[in-house]
Amino acid sequence: MKSIPLPAIRRYPLYLRRLKAYRMGGTLWVSATMLAEDLGFSSILVRKDLALTGLEGRPKYGFSIDPLIGAIEESLGWNNRxxxxxxxxxxxxxxxxxxxxxxxxxxxxxxxxxxxxxxxxxxxxxxxxxxxxxxxxxxxxxxxxxxxxxxxxxxxxxxxxxxxxxxxxxxxxxxxxxxxxxxxxxxxxxxxxxxxxxxxxxxxxxxx
Amino acid sequence: MKSIPLPAIRRYPLYLRRLKAYRMGGTLWVSATMLAEDLGFSSILVRKDLALTGLEGRPKYGFSIDPLIGAIEESLGWNNRxxxxxxxxxxxxxxxxxxxxxxxxxxxxxxxxxxxxxxxxxxxxxxxxxxxxxxxxxxxxxxxxxxxxxxxxxxxxxxxxxxxxxxxxxxxxxxxxxxxxxxxxxxxxxxxxxxxxxxxxxxxxxxx
CATH class of the missing domain: 3.40.50.720 (NAD(P)-binding Rossmann-like Domain)
Structure with a gap:
């Protein structure tokens, strides 16, 4: 497993919460820019953080929301109890x-x-x-x-x-x-x- | 008021707790070395932190415990509700x-x-x-x-x-x-x- 730096790990729960809120609202695709704006981070930072999960965004679409949530939870070890x-x-x-x-x-x-x-x-x-x-x-x-x-x-x-x-x-x-x-x-x-x-x-x- | 650096401020509650425990045990004088050993810090660090309260220790005796507790509480603003x-x-x-x-x-x-x-x-x-x-x-x-x-x-x-x-x-x-x-x-x-x-x-x- 690639080692994810702690500052990114510490931001992951914030992304997760926001992504789950988007999903509740029916959103299917999400971009790093959108997350960044919502959270007050730079979009370069969010792009890098998301890349560390191993997922790749699709140009113009961004990330499909369910796999992204799954990848972040797995990076945190939160997919298991x-x-x-x-x-x-x-x-x-x-x-x-x-x-x-x-x-x-x-x-x-x-x-x-x-x-x-x-x-x-x-x-x-x-x-x-x-x-x-x-x-x-x-x-x-x-x-x-x-x-x-x-x-x-x-x-x-x-x-x-x-x-x-x-x-x-x-x-x-x-x-x-x-x-x-x-x-x-x-x-x-x-x-x-x-x-x-x-x-x-x-x-x-x-x-x- | 002299400005006390945040790392010292963050250690003050640890000192306070320990000092209050000493006082409960009947201790009247305390040295930076004693606190440092108990808490696993270097004695130079503790000496500097305590000096920032404005109190001066007495050679060989160290600090009288009540004024030291008072000075730390005042530095933290915890003497007031x-x-x-x-x-x-x-x-x-x-x-x-x-x-x-x-x-x-x-x-x-x-x-x-x-x-x-x-x-x-x-x-x-x-x-x-x-x-x-x-x-x-x-x-x-x-x-x-x-x-x-x-x-x-x-x-x-x-x-x-x-x-x-x-x-x-x-x-x-x-x-x-x-x-x-x-x-x-x-x-x-x-x-x-x-x-x-x-x-x-x-x-x-x-x-x-």
Whole structure:
């Protein structure tokens, strides 16, 4: 497989959404220029991004919309369901479980793990909560590749190591902590606190 | 005010959390080296970041913990409460309203706006939902500076323009869309879809 640069990968979800909206409206053909104008990107950029999927547009027509959607989803690995567990059923974890938007990316959270005895055996947003002691066994048995990490900062590193040892290969890290793991695990961080810090600071600077 | 570079600003929430944990444990003095080791940063980096707050450490002792926490919070503008509204009471919006972590940053969401008549007059996570028609008037009356934007991609640009016209100065944009606004508005984007796309793609690459 040709390796697609990350900046393009990060734009693909935007293209996908727009393409699906076009399709809902009955559009059959779409051009890079049309997408570019709609999204505020340059058309050269969009043309290059779409070419990376391996599809070729037809002169004057552009791209047939269904194959293009399929090619982008395949580039993202979203044509297959990705099974994941969520570790940490606190506020953020519960909030994310309630966010049905994940289903659009093929992300399916099949189990939740937490260390709080009061939560074990309950369900959060319909997903069962298991004790941390079952984590290693569960991952070993199901071969689930991905974990969404929403534990507090203090237990993030310890929990991440446990996930790595159990065989998890990708961690979507929402815990406000930098994880130190071997390069066998891919870590992708979403840091809401840093993002809000940046916004607050830019707003403050703007005021002075 | 001295302008603090964004990379430092983005690390401040990590320092804050760690410092508050130290304080809970009864620690009175803290050194840049100690913070650096705990967080996996270089001590030169942490030393520089802390110096940007304007505080000076005492040789051999380091920093007194309370003034250091105060100085970082002030640099972030988190010593004051930031009032905000949330626009879009869909899945992600409701999920974020349920995330009590925001309170730690001083972010207080006082009203929710939505276009769905079925939601108007109800409360989401205890916060009242108002119709979009009241948005401009509400912002004008309360002078609320910030909006959390969680509408669908299709209505993001239109809603953002309405927010700008009404006087909002900062938008925390969770909608999967690039906003085109004047430079009077600071936009900070959190793109969960792009983040997940990056993780999926890096995992896939890792497999091949």
């Amino acid at each position: 990705t099974d994941a567990i969520l570790v940490g059923a606190g506020n953020l974890g519960s909030a994310l479980l309630g966010y049905s938007g994940f289903a659009q990316y093929g992300l399916e959270i099949s189990a939740v793990f937490d260390s709080d005895p009061a939560k074990i055996g309950t369900k959060v947003q319909g997903v069962p909560v298991f004790p941390m002691e079952k984590l290693t066994d569960f991952i070993g048995r199901t071969h689930i590749p991905m974990a969404v990490l929403t534990v507090p900062a203090e237990s993030a590193q310890r929990t991440a190591e446990q996930l790595e040892d159990a065989g998890i290969r990708g961690i979507w890290n929402f815990a406000p902590a930098k994880l130190k793991l071997s390069d066998k695990v891919v870590v992708q961080r979403v840091d809401l606190a840093s993002s809000f810090a940046e916004l607050s600071s830019r707003l403050k600077k703007d005021q002075t | 930031t009032d905000a509204i949330l626009v879009g009471a869909g899945n992600l919006g409701s999920a974020l309203l349920g995330y009590s972590g925001f309170a730690q940053y001083g972010l207080e969401i006082s009203a929710v706006f939505d276009s769905d008549p079925a939601k108007i007059g109800t409360k989401v996570q205890g916060v009242p939902v108002f119709p979009m028609e009241k948005l401009t008037d509400f912002i004008g009356r309360t002078h609320i500076p910030m909006a959390v934007l969680t509408v669908p991609a299709e209505s993001a640009q239109r809603t953002a323009e309405q927010l700008e016209d009404a006087g909002i100065r900062g938008i925390w944009n969770f909608a999967p869309a690039k906003l085109k606004l004047s430079d009077k508005v600071v936009v900070q984007r959190v793109d969960l879809a792009s983040s997940f796309a990056e993780l999926s793609s890096r995992l896939k690459k890792d497999q091949t």
